[in-house]
Amino acid sequence: MATQHSRSAARLMMAPAVILLLGWMLVPLTMTLYFSFKKFLPLRGDSLGNGLEWVGLENYSRFVGSSSFWPSVQATLIIVGSVLVITVVLGTLLALLLDQPMWGQGIVRILVITPFFVMPTVSGLVWKNMFMDPINGILAHLFKFFGAQPLEWLSQASMQSIIMIVSWQWLPFATLILLTAIQSLDSEQLEASEMDGAPVLKRFWHIILPHMSRAITVVILIQTIFLLSIFAEIFVTTAGAFGTKTLTYLIFQRVLESQNVGLGSAGGVYAIILANIVAIFLMRIVGKNLDR
Amino acid sequence: MGQIVLNKVQKKFGDVEVIPPLDLTIADGEFAVFVGPSGCGKSTLLRLIAGLEDVTSGSIQIDGKEASDAPPAKRGLAMVFQSYALYPHMSVRKNIAFPLRMAKMDKAEIDKRVTSAASVLNLTDYLDRRPGQLSGGQRQRVAIGRAIVREPSAFLFDEPLSNLDAALRVGMRLEISELHKRLDTTMVYVTHDQVEAMTMADKIVVLQAGVIEQVGSPLELYHTPRNVFVAGFIGSPKMNLIEGALAEQHNAKTIGIRPEHVQVATTQSDGALQGTVGVAEHLGSDTFIHIHGVAGCDPMTVRAAGDVTVRHGDTVYLTPDATQIHRFDNDGIRIP
Amino acid sequence: MARAVTNTRKTVNTVIAWSIGLLIFFPILWTILTSFKTEAQAINDPPLFLFFDWTLENYAAVQERSNYMRFLWNSIIIAGGSTLLGVIIAVPAAWSMAFVPSKRTKDILLWMLSTKMLPAVGVLYPIYLIFIQLGLLDTRVGLVVVLMLINMPIIVWMLYTYFREIPVEILEASRMDGASLRDEILYVLAPMALPGIASTVLLNFILAWNEAFWTLNLTAAKAAPLTAFIASYSSPEGLFFAKLSAASTMAIAPILLLGWFSQKQLVRGLTFGAVK
Structure with missing residues (x-):
């Protein structure tokens, strides 16, 4: 429903954003793909100028063959999955609570939202030192107070610690989106179900939860995008040690620490494939929800 | 001045032909009403005249000038929308002044025109309010005000009264008719309500499925309907x-x-x-x-x-x- | 729901909600408190809450070690610049998608969002090489461009959802009134979508402010923003809790204040316009 004028204007006005993103996607992607078939060790004098040696699929097989590969995929999926479950479940409960009448709701909302503003490097460092330090951390004090042996969080329970830190960062996001969804629920619908004599739990299951499904989808989509690439939290806490090496981190180490660009690029291609599998799955859901 | 001529105008959305080639002439100063059941293409026809849609083939002439490819702003027409389409972030004064501002008219002239339009439409006391603070009838008047300040060669109305309650509708109907008599400018008015068509029109265009069933004065249509559809559509009961x-x-x-x-x-x-x-x-x-x-x-x-x-x-x-x-x-x- | 709630129930809700709220907020509160302690008091056992000798010496020490203002300025330029540039490019695109939709609009939107899923680490080295070639490494311009690109999908998406709430008829009215496309966007669409645009700007400013992959990997000294400023505290040297807290507080304070004051707008923005 538009004229030729507005349609051509629309194409013109969409062009900058589309072209920029297309370039941003295609140029580095092509380069990564190219490097992944090459031996490329900048520290040993390899450079684009001198020409790179073609090594076929060697980088790919070496990357998968490395003992760190599968654990890193596993670590990635465990972190993303756990954080999603924790934030969605706790977020739903918290949202239900915040929807109840209370004094100082605005202030509680501010308290809850605040972790979202904290940059990942800061939250990583604060948790690592002031909370999880086995001698001087708050959690150590707390354990000692109850007569327990303080835990060396980041080495003994490294995954749990990372998951805890990341969940703390993302819980506000989940809570607020879910709260918005709950608040938009037509109260007449709830009242009608109350009139019908539905008990609280049934009401939650059959009315509130379906109403929130779209919001939950959004939470999962957005969080997955960000969680797949978490970096700083690991960078400043365990630096990938103690089984917390995610795929992102493994590639980072290959490229920047051991300066093996070819190998790292092959890893990058794997990461892109993993992300795409997740993306296709998510886009299906979101695409469906967009129509509504 | 405000003659509108449609020559073999056709409109397709994709493969669907909503308006088969159609000829129509609206004389200068005439009050033409497009009437028909919903989905008959009357609003599309109006939007074609306005330039908000492209004609698929055929041509539209306004004031004797070819206008088929002109953008809406260049056609010298003013339109009043069903939802009024007022700018909610502007005061009534700014709403009415907007087309003049877009035409880069000088400040004094804008003020003069806005003031006179406001007094004609009984809006003087509301000039500094926002549309959200007005009643339905007042909003409608602002929309009309925005149209008349431009002194267009023709006015287009797209079901302007259908969001008003019955009592208000009769009042506004009279106001628009009076406005037409006073301005003596071409008006094209779309409605599904045959009473509006009968009471306001100089010329009624009865449409069904994009086809013109009959064109004529209200009494011509009443006394000599050309076919069964027009006979059943015009007249109440x-x-x-x-x-x-x-x-x-x-x-x-x-x-x-x-x-x-x-x-x-x-x-x-x-x-x-x-x-x-x-x-x-x-x-x-x-x-x-x-x-x-x-x-x-x-x-x-x-x-x-x-x-x-x-x-x-x-x-x-x-x-x-x-x-x-x-x-x-x-x-x-x-x-x- | 206009129904009387018993005070007991309200009290119980209040107590539970406040406890959880404070628990979630505690790490930040504790950081802020610790930043005012001496290093010895910071690790005192049992922990000291309010009764300690308040001091500003840590802030002075942090400022002496690294020039806070330079990092702050870099953060502001990078986050602000990327957001502003992103919005300027995204508004026309979102206008097109919202008001002149075609069969491909949805696909383009989803494609844009999917570029966001591209793992940054997968393209780190190419970007690194390109940056060296173009002399963008460790420059604010380089980071503005990169952060603009990574946030663009979200900006377009959010603006699109906000724009869709605006009736097309109003834009058509402005066209009839003689407004050019520029006038239409500037005088009609933008003011009407202002709350949505504000939410978008706020959220993306915060996301850019906190972005830590590209800012850590593409800067060294000159263009390093606060994410890098704080990362330099990751290797501990002796007793440093209080100084770490001071540095942390300095890094998050600006965005915390911004977030608190614009909380209403932000919550709207946080939902990415996808949840009403």
Whole structure:
């Protein structure tokens, strides 16, 4: 429903954003793909100028063959999955609570939202030192107070610690989106179900939860995008040690620490494939929800 | 000045032809009303004239100038939308001034025009309010104000009254008619309400499925509907359309008789049709009686002047005025 | 729901909600408190809450070690610049998608969002090489461009959802009134979508402010923003809790204040316009 004028204007006005993103996607992607078939060790004098040696699929097989590969995929999926479950479940409960009448709701909302503003490097460092330090951390004090042996969080329970830190960062996001969804629920619908004599739990299951499904989808989509690439939290806490090496981190180490660009690029291609599998799955859901 | 000529105008959305090639001329200063059931293409036709949609083929001339490819702003037309489409973030004054501001008119002239439009439309006291603070009728007047300050060569109205309540609608109808008489500018008005069409139009264009069924003055349409569709669409209550034996007596497939052209009596007389009263609607000035049992037309509606006392189940006798019978052939076309 | 709620129930809700709220907020509160302690008090056992000798010496020490203002300025330029540039490019695109939709609009939107899923680490080295070639490494311009690109899908998406709430008829009215496309966007669409645009700007400013992959990997000294400023505290040297807290507080304070004051707008923005 538009004229030729507005349609051509629309194409013109969409062009900058589309072209920029297309370039941003295609140029580095092509380069990564190219490097992944090459031996490329900048520290040993390899450079684009001198020409790179073609090594076929060697980088790919070496990357998968490395003992760190599968654990890193596993670590990635465990972190993303756990954080999603924790934030969605706790977020739903918290949202239900915040929807109840209370004094100082605005202030509680501010308290809850605040972790979202904290940059990942800061939250990583604060948790690592002031909370999880086995001698001087708050959690150590707390354990000692109850007569327990303080835990060396980041080495003994490294995954749990990372998951805890990341969940703390993302819980506000989940809570607020879910709260918005709950608040938009037509109260007449709830009242009608109350009139019908539905008990609280049934009401939650059959009315509130379906109403929130779209919001939950959004939470999962957005969080997955960000969680797949978490970096700083690991960078400043365990630096990938103690089984917390995610795929992102493994590639980072290959490229920047051991300066093996070819190998790292092959890893990058794997990461892109993993992300795409997740993306296709998510886009299906979101695409469906967009129509509504 | 404001002559609008449509020449073989056709509109397709994708493969769907919503308006088959169509010719129409709206004379300068004329009040033309496009009327038809919803989905008949009347709004699309208006949007084509406005330039908010492209014609697929054919041409539109405004003021004798080819306008088919001109953007809306260059056509010299002003439009009043169904939802009023006021700018919610601007005061009434700014809303009315907006087209002038866009035309880069100087400040003093803008003020002068806005003030005069506001006084014409009784909006002077509301100039500094936001549209959100106005009633439906007032918003409608602001939308009209925004249209008249531009002194366009023609006004386009897209169902402007359908969001108002019944009482307000009658009032606004009069105001728009008065405005037309005073400005003497071409107006094209789209409505699905045939009463609006009859009361306001100089020329009515009856549309169905994108096709013009008839063009004419309100009384032409009333007295000589070109086909069964127009006959049934124009007039309230609707014309009684009778098929079967009764129609054959008049050598027609269908005959039509308006409710006001049927005499109703409680006593039998020669050649009268017999029926039973279903519902009688008493309006005080008139009585609409819906009658069952007349062959080929059920229910048959009769309009009797004044207050007629008949009850549900009463037997009545109907005599159509023979001079007012409309006859239609097998294709539904009027037989002269 | 206009129904009386018993005070007992309200009290119980209040107590539970406040406890959880404070628990979630505690790490930040504790960081802020610790930043005012001496290093010895910071690791005191049992922990000291309010009764300690308040001091500003840590802030002075942090400022002496690294020039806070330079990092702050870099953060502001990078986050602000990328957001502003992103919005300027995204508004026309979102206008097109919202008001002149075609069959491909949805696909383009989803494609844009999917570029966001591209793992940054997968393209780190190419970007690194390109940056060296173009002399963008460790420059604010380089980071503005990169952060603009990574946030663009979200900006377009959010603006699109906000724009869709605006009736097309109003834009058509402005076209009839003689507004050019520029006028239409500037005088009609933008003011009407202002709350949505504000939410978008706020959220993306925060996302850019906190972005830590590209800012850590593409800067060294000159263009390093606060994410890098704080990362330099990741290797501990002796007792440093109080100084770490001071540095952390300095890094998050600006965005915390911004977030608190614009909380209403932000919550709207946080939902990415996808949840009403």
